[in-house]
Amino acid sequence: MSGSGLSRSFGGFVAAAHRAGELVVQPRMGMSNPTTMRSGLIATKRAAATTVGTITLDSYTRMGHDAKARAALDSRAELNGYPIVAHDAATTRAVVDGVADLGFPVQVRHGSPCPENIVRASLAAGLHATEGGPVSYCLPYSRAPLAESIRNWTRCCQILADVRGNGVEPHLESFGGCMLGQLCPPSLLIAMSVLECLFFRQHGVRSVSLSYAQQTSPDQDREAVLALRRLAAELLPDMDWHVVIYAYMGVYPRTTGGASALLAEAARLAVRTGAPRLIVKTTAEAHRIPTIADNVNALETAAAAAADERRQPMADPVSDTGIYAEARALVSAVLDLRPDIGRALADAFRLGYLDVPYCLHPDNAGRTRARIDGSGRLNWSDIGSMPIRDVVGPRTAVELTSTELLASLSYVERKFDDASIAEYLFGARTDGVPELKEAT
Amino acid sequence: MTASAHQLSVVVSGVSSDSHTWNLVYLRLAIEELGHQVRNLGACVPDELLVQECLTGRPDLIVLSTVNGHGFIDGMRLIARIRACPELATTPVVIGGMLGISGPDGQRSHDRLIAAGYTAVFDDGPRMPAFRSFVEALAVGVTA
Numbered sequence A: 001m002s003g004s005g006l007s008r009s010f011g012g013f014v015a016a017a018h019r020a021g022e023l024v025v026q027p028r029m030g031m032s033n034p035t036t037m038r039s040g041l042i043a044t045k046r047a048a049a050t051t052v053g054t055i056t057l058d059s060y061t062r063m064g065h066d067a068k069a070r071a072a073l074d075s076r077a078e079l080n081g082y083p084i085v086a087h088d089a090a091t092t093r094a095v096v097d098g099v100a101d102l103g104f105p106v107q108v109r110h111g112s113p114c115p116e117n118i119v120r121a122s123l124a125a126g127l128h129a130t131e132g133g134p135v136s137y138c139l140p141y142s143r144a145p146l147a148e149s150i151r152n153w154t155r156c157c158q159i160l161a162d163v164r165g166n167g168v169e170p171h172l173e174s175f176g177g178c179m180l181g182q183l184c185p186p187s188l189l190i191a192m193s194v195l196e197c198l199f200f201r202q203h204g205v206r207s208v209s210l211s212y213a214q215q216t217s218p219d220q221d222r223e224a225v226l227a228l229r230r231l232a233a234e235l236l237p238d239m240d241w242h243v244v245i246y247a248y249m250g251v252y253p254r255t256t257g258g259a260s261a262l263l264a265e266a267a268r269l270a271v272r273t274g275a276p277r278l279i280v281k282t283t284a285e286a287h288r289i290p291t292i293a294d295n296v297n298a299l300e301t302a303a304a305a306a307a308d309e310r311r312q313p314m315a316d317p318v319s320d321t322g323i324y325a326e327a328r329a330l331v332s333a334v335l336d337l338r339p340d341i342g343r344a345l346a347d348a349f350r351l352g353y354l355d356v357p358y359c360l361h362p363d364n365a366g367r368t369r370a371r372i373d374g375s376g377r378l379n380w381s382d383i384g385s386m387p388i389r390d391v392v393g394p395r396t397a398v399e400l401t402s403t404e405l406l407a408s409l410s411y412v413e414r415k416f417d418d419a420s421i422a423e424y425l426f427g428a429r430t431d432g433v434p435e436l437k438e439a440t
Numbered sequence B: 001m002t003a004s005a006h007q008l009s010v011v012v013s014g015v016s017s018d019s020h021t022w023n024l025v026y027l028r029l030a031i032e033e034l035g036h037q038v039r040n041l042g043a044c045v046p047d048e049l050l051v052q053e054c055l056t057g058r059p060d061l062i063v064l065s066t067v068n069g070h071g072f073i074d075g076m077r078l079i080a081r082i083r084a085c086p087e088l089a090t091t092p093v094v095i096g097g098m099l100g101i102s103g104p105d106g107q108r109s110h111d112r113l114i115a116a117g118y119t120a121v122f123d124d125g126p127r128m129p130a131f132r133s134f135v136e137a138l139a140v141g142v143t144a
Helices: A003-007 A010-019 A034-046 A066-074 A089-096 A116-124 A146-162 A186-202 A218-235 A256-273 A292-310 A323-335 A341-351 A402-409 A411-426 B022-033 B047-057 B071-083 B106-116 B128-139
Strands: A024-026 A053-056 A106-109 A129-132 A171-174 A207-213 A240-246 A277-279 A369-372 A378-382 B009-013 B037-040 B061-066 B093-097 B120-122
Touching (some): A010 A207, A024 A292, A034 A053, A053 A089, A116 A129, A146 A186, A171 A186, A186 A207, A186 A323, A207 A218, A218 A256, A256 A277, A402 A411, A402 B022, B022 B037, B022 B128, B047 B071, B093 B128, B120 B128
Parallel strands (some): A106 A129, A240 A277, B009 B061
16 A cells, blocks of 8 residues: 555554554544544643554434434534534535544544435545444334445445545444344344445455454454454455454443453453454443543553554464354355345345344344353354354254343453452452452 | 232333343343233334234333434433323333433433423433332332
């Protein structure tokens, strides 16, 4: 890649940081007020870490309710993100002017199944890195028909692809590694990320990232990210791609110690698996919308944990429990349906070949279930019609009770909060086993 | 469910701006475990769809759950639309979750939601025991 191509490319920046041995860390951050949004970007840029900036949009803009967002701005009501469509292009350009530059790319994060106006508003402000996907921004976050989201995202990819040139390489990150944040087993997260990036490629995008959200077991997550990299290398050989890790996206620990330890675990996962970018969560996550200071704190905590992990001896290799084979089977089954990946995705959901556990969207079959086993790994308890029976083996389908569902949803929160409280009370380490003998 | 209690038909729904669904998955299981029938409309339900579903199904209880912080604004708008339908003028409607009404003005916002037509408001905090009691009371015909 040429020097100028590298310099105005989100993917190029991440690759350069990775070669330099630095983990790129990134916040989730969006404020409705342009001045505050700009302060947030400046604080992210100045943090003691290798960072990229984020403008996260509000839920009205995500849903395409721009009039509601405008009305909220007029009445000076606070929104839960930056309404990039309601603000005019000049306002957004002023937010990023002199902040977003060659050494500090800024990505727009939204969550919309109808992102055309968002992408156009971003490009008008000079922002050409964004994220989402036809499935990952439809099923969990809307009730828009999947077919409609696929059409919208096709157009969105083409709009992005059209701005390539003059040293600009638009970047699109698949949100497929999240899918409701919890209780979706790794193989389906991997398959979704890979399939969405194949969809982006089919519609002209050349620089992508594949996401994976930290789940319940560090060993299982390591195996999963390595499987994701292997599949991406096989299926996207002609693309600029990288893996981005999301710090845990489910119910977050309430204690400061627990929240920091979970974030540090995510940073270690990124370093051990060679994933070059991490999106952080803050210690305020369980309590309120994080402040700018909370975010800076999280970025620096993650960067320090990553630097520390690089000084540790190489971790033991992970054993293969079949995550790669499951993910590969899911991807192949979808690609075999039709050459057009958008249509193949729609068919796959209709047939239940892809089926996100606990997802209420009308186009999701809703026949799969997952549970956390005794060793903390996330496994299928019901695979529905997904074509992985040969790989997974027979399962006894069990429906969780509401109490068990809550216990599963709060498994990570309890594990890290209990460990943090144990450390506070007994001076035990964060493995969660308090040294009662010394304490009593 | 006690012997004298009725089986309620309950609509569980998110609101138009809120994409969260775990709260809805949980509420469905919790209400079913109390012995009632649930129709779960899911997340991001447009106002018109919610009203239409309730006019068609005539539920005994409408449960709105929202956790994205816009709950007060969305909740005020929705209850006006629901109560504007004569068929739904007296249907019990509750709202809960993280409504964004904690803090010093919380009680005032709570009171405004009730005044606007909600039968009960289960605002920020661990309110499931209170919600369960509400549903149980409703099922034996002792609405609060």
